Amino acid sequence: MRRNYLPGDIIGKMGIEKMAERLLRPRRGIQRFKHPGEVDYEEAAKDGRDIHLTIDIELQRLLTERMRRSGYNGSIVLLSVPSGDVLAMVSCPTYDLNTYRKKYNDLAGISRDPDNPENLSATAQWSRINLPLLNRAVGGAYPTGSTVKPITALGGLGAGKITPNSIITCTGFYRTIDSKPRFRCWIYKLPQKMHPPLDLVGGLKNSCNIYFYEVGNRLGWRVLTDWLKWAGFGELAGTGLPEERTGVVATEEYLHRYKNRGFVPSDAWLMAIGQGIFDATPLQVANAHATIARDGVFLSPRISLEGAPPQVRRNLPVPEDYVRKIREGMYAVVNEPGGTAFKHWRNARPRLDVRVCGKTGTAETSPQRIDSDGDGRRDKIVRKGDHAWFAGFAPYKNPQIAFAVIAEYAGSGGKHAVPIAKDVLRICRKLGYLRSK
Structure with a gap:
């Protein structure tokens, strides 16, 4: 035995x-x-121990239903800022635990069509596209888009490469002395083509790519990757769940192993805006924003009161008043005209009497391809577009919860993720997790 x-x-x-x-x-x-x-x-025989989770089952149920209503695959993660406890961790689509064993072959995408056993069943084909067994919150690694910009700002401030008052001019394109202007700001598609000169708060509020390309350039890849790792990217989140993925931070070892090359300057520029060789799980994104809500204190998330790894706590080397300027910029994103979330937050009715800080993200990503004929090649595109993100914390002055919302292949983070997040926070308000202001 x-x-x-x-x-x-x-x-x-x-x-x-x-x-x-x-x-x-x-x-x-x-x-x-x-x-x-x-x-x-x-x-004598001994009973097993009970395990107590930090998840609020009613909150989990309501948020799962909200994600389903959106019509998108994706994830919602909600954390307690003071404790790091995971309050909800939604992954859609999901499955019914009561029928999991019976329907496993369907869920895993391996069941066969009873009338034509050489072909997959319709349910299996659906599962291969929508991946219901994937726990997206901890096991889905995505480009973060602009949700990482507050962390890039944290690194720039902590390393002394910028101050809150540093002015960076947006010309619509980014170029250094030895580079062509291949890297654009998202605003180049609009009539104004460029942002005005911006300080830290303005860079965050307008989500200016040129501002953060320059911060990434000043930091350089080595220092930037250090800051990303200090914020929890590129490592396991620490819940102990076996499905956790580290995501990718483009270290020198990673580039040599998987890309057969060393670093180029644009690696740092792209990582600074959440693109390039960088991706993360929704839990990592939510926890990075919780770190900002704690004035730069990192605390690994906890989902179980028993059997989980001990929590990790570390102070990021940034003065608290600098971190608060980042929070001010994230407040402007949501609450001031011109902020990338402002219009969609204001238009998502009814009103919410809680002041929220956040960061939108519209992350470019590769199309999802599947093997359509069983020859081992992923030859058919089944989904394409940008991932829509919104992450942040609330309330502004005394943060109690941090959150991340991702809607896969949905498009604009402001248009598609912000309304979901506002409903998430309404539910939190109703259940007593948030007070006004």
């Missing part, structure tokens, strides 16, 4: 059940007989 298991025993293979298998599993009793009928040694 190896490790208290016998043939036919059920074992946790995913999620909390795998993480806490050692605690959840009961221990069988033992009787040892010296002679028939004569017990030489006896050990």
Whole structure:
């Protein structure tokens, strides 16, 4: 009997059940007989321990329903700022735990058409596109788009490359002495073509790519990657869930192993705006914004009160008044005319009496391709477009919750993710997680 298991025993293979298998599993009793009928040694059976999660089941249910109503695949993550507890962790589409074993082949995308066994069933084909078994909150790695810009700003301030008053001029394109103007600001498509000269708050409010290209250039790839890692990117979030992915931060080792090259200056520029060789999970994005809400204190997220790794706490080397300027910029994103979330936040009725800080993101990404004919090549595009993000925290003055919302292939973060996030915060207000102001 190896490790208290016998043939036919059920074992946790995913999620909390795998993480806490050692605690959840009961221990069988033992009787040892010296002679028939004569017990030489006896050990009583022991029940497994209960595991208490930080998830609010009603909040989880309501947010899952809201994500479903959006019509998009995606994720919503909600964290307690003071404790780092995961309050909700939504991944859509999902599945019914009561029918998981019965429908596993459908969910895994391997069931066959009963009328034509050479072909996948319609349900399996749907699953191969929509991936219901993927826990997007911790296992989906996405380009973050502009949601990473507050962290880039944190690095620029902490490394002394900018101050809150540093002015950077947007010309619509970014060029250095030895580069062609290939890197554009998103505003180049609009009639004005460029932003006015911007300080830190203006750079965040307008989500100016040129501002953050320049911050990334001043930092350089090595220092920028250090700051991204200090904020929790490129490493496991720390919940202990086996589905966690580290995401990608373009280190020198990564580039040599997977790209067969070293760094070029544009790697830092693109990472600074959440593009290029950089991606992250929704949980990592939410926790990075929680770090800003704590005035630069990183705390790894916690989902279980038992069986999880110990929480990691570290102070990022940035003065608190600098971090508060980042929060001021994130407040302007949502609450001031011209902010990238302002119009869509204001138009998403009804009104919310909580002041929110946030950052939109519209992340360019590759189309999703599948193998359409079983020859091993992903030859068919099934989804394409930009990922829509909105992340932040609330309330402004005394943050209690941090959040991240991603809608896959939805388009503009302001247009598609902001209304979902506003409903998320309305639900939090209703359930008592937020006070006004």
